[in-house]
Amino acid sequence: MKRIKMFAVIAAVMVMGFSACKKDDNKKPAPTMSSATVAGENKNFDITVTFSEAVYKNTDKTGNLDNGSFTVSVTGGSEMASYNVTHTAGQTTAMIAIELSDYSTGNETVTVAPAGASSIYNDEGTAMSNSETKSVNLSGASNEIITKTGILTANETWTSNNIYLLERKVVVGAGVTLTIEAGTIVKGKPGEETLASALVVARGGKLMAAGTADNPIIFTAEADNITFGEKFGTNLTKEDNKLWGGVIVLGAAPISAENGDTETNIEGIPTEEGYGLFGGSNASDNSGVINYISIRHGGISIGEGNEINGLTLGGVGSGTSISNVEVYATLDDGIECFGGTVNVSNLLIFYQGDDGVDLDMNYSGTISDFAVVHGNGIGTDEGAEVDGPEGSTYVTGMFTLSNGKFISEGTEPSAADFKSDAQGYINNCSWINYGTGKPVKFRTKFVDPGVDCNHKEDAYLHLVSDPATLVFTDCSLEGTKVYDGGDTGTCLDELAAANATAASKVQLNGTGSTLDVAGTFSWTYAASRGQL
Incomplete structure (x- = not known):
């Protein structure tokens, strides 16, 4: 009889256990923040946060959410002076009234998150994760991270309220224009060879990337902690390269390739892909506008001894406008021009792993008001490496380097190497701190x-x-x-x-050179870190 009673007790305990498991299985998931919207103007704005269900301050379905329930931050533009939360227990929305220290510039991004892992609960006492966040721009636009990959076949505009994440190659196809707004952040995912991320503007495509000194367009790595409304991250250094690819622009201007070819395929893109061809006969070819852009932490390997440069220009014509460009911490060359006639002005190359300015295939444009700064610890090579024509066509073009400074900050950098039929003009350029042991x-x-x-x-x-x-x-x-x-x-x-x-x-x-490096490039990432 005692044994039967014991079995009964065990059975009852098991039933209770199964019931408890079943109850836990039916428990609702943690609440989330569904959206955030904004209204207001000047200094005062109301952020409405909508939740996935009714929420409370306490586990027992009581308590209004208050200032202690959230962390609220503002980046870009004016700073936040104060905020105040209004909420009634059991409601699915909360209002956060924000006052700025000055009038809004429209560039501010507000980010809202739970103050901790025990700040906001649903009606079953399940806490919202403190990793939940919502961001909204005070211009009224929401903030999203948008992944891009493959060939763009229709015109697109990338807007400054979003971050665009490049997965492998993103190609602006022939006949297509990609417009990138001032202040936009574009990040590249990691990966080498076929997985390397890069923005490629194919021959016949256009990139309209017109930033400003106050709102540059930023190309950087996914690993960079820069976020919405910011211009600078804080977690990467001048030695941090090889974290993504870079920017490649291809055009139809004259080049001098091997075997008398007037067009060829850019290195790193398989010929069968069809979008790597560059070169032609249109010296005034127009691939768009690049102005006030910063390219950071790139230069990924795409094959044995073959890396993507910070900015690669293949057969780009003089109808293209390129000015105010920073290339910061790249594995390979800062800028490499394969032929073409495009002019580039106000260019800063800072801590490149190979050559600062690399000219090939009888590039015949002008690079003016530029600086190359490189030092130890990055495997750097020449400040400039210049080759002339490679074939028997388009062999008379002459490059010009004007008002440029090449600056060594260590014992590893070399000054310059003019080789392989280099032909052109070097006007008012300075090589600084290389010493006689590292001559031109x-x-x-x-x-x-x-x-x-x-x-x-x-x-x-x-x-x-x-x-x-x-x-x-x-x-x-x-x-x-x-x-x-x-x-x-x-x-x-x-x-x-x-x-x-x-x-x-x-x-x-x-x-x-008379170039004022610190003044000309005061808008750059290098300047923000006190490195100029």
């Missing part, structure tokens, strides 16, 4: 090393020919060097004579 270099090659020590056509011959086609005017630098590009160890007397001739052709102590 000019490549030469010999016809038949050890047998015929005449110079083949290369950067050195362009420098010393009459008339010269590689011309330095009023520059300031710390030394020059001619080197044997074939590294043959022969023709040493001819190489020594070439070094003396080159030194006589390049003025070392000219006026150099």
Whole structure:
């Protein structure tokens, strides 16, 4: 009899346990914030937060939500002076009245979150997660993170109230215009090779990215903690690169590719994809507007020895407007121009992993009022690396570098390397803090090393020919060097004579650049961190 009673007790306990589990299974999920809307003007705004169900301050279905129930923050524009919460227990909405310290600029973003993990409850006493947030712009626009991937086939506008997340390649197709509003943040997801994220403007497409000094357009990594309404993140440094890809613009202006080709495929994009071709015969081709943009923490690997640059321009024409550009902490080159005729002004390259300014395929535009700043710890190479035409077409174009400063902040950076038929004009440029051990270099090659020590056509011959086609005017630098590009160890007397001739052709102590780096680039991320 005792054994039967014991079984009965165990059975009862089991039933109670099953009942409790069933009750827990039926418990409602935690409440959430469904939306946030805004109304108001000048300094005073009302934020209406809507919840997924009726909410309370306490677990027993009592208590009105109050100031202690929320954290409220304002970023961008004017600061918040105060806020006050109005709510009645059991309602599905709460009103948060915000007063700003000054008149709204329309750029402010308000973010609302529970004050903690035990601040807001539903009618079963389940607490809202303190990871719940809602953001709203005081212009009335909501804030969203919008993922983009693949080829854009119709015109789009990306607005400043949202953050756009690039997943793999996002391609502005031929005939399509992508407009990006001033103040917009675009982030790239991590991933290498085929998974690398980048914004690619295909030949025939247009990018209209016109920021302002107060509201630049920012391209950065998903890992960057910059958020709605902000211009700068706080968690990444000048050594943090390789976190996403970069920006690639392709056009139909002349290039000099190998084998006499007038068009070719940009590195890193498979030919079969169809959107990597660049080059053509339209010198005034127009790929859009790039103004006041900052490209940060990029340069991902897309293949063995092949990385995406901060800003890549392939066959971009002079009808394109590019000015006020910052490239900050990129793995490969800061900017690389593959042919084309586009002019670039007010350019800052800060801490690139390879070359600051890289010119290829007979680029024949002008880069003016620019600075390259690089130092140790990032694997940096040259301040500038310049090549000329690669083929037999479009071989007469001349690049111009004007009023630029190349600044070394360590022992690793090199000054410049002019090679492979480099031809153009270098006007009022300065190389600073490289020392005589890191001179500006000019490549030469010999016809038949050890047998015929005449110079083949290369950067050195362009420098010393009459008339010269590689011309330095009023520059300031710390030394020059001619080197044997074939590294043959022969023709040493001819190489020594070439070094003396080159030194006589390049003025070392000219006026150099008058660029005010700190003033010109006061709007940049580098300036915000006191690095200029």
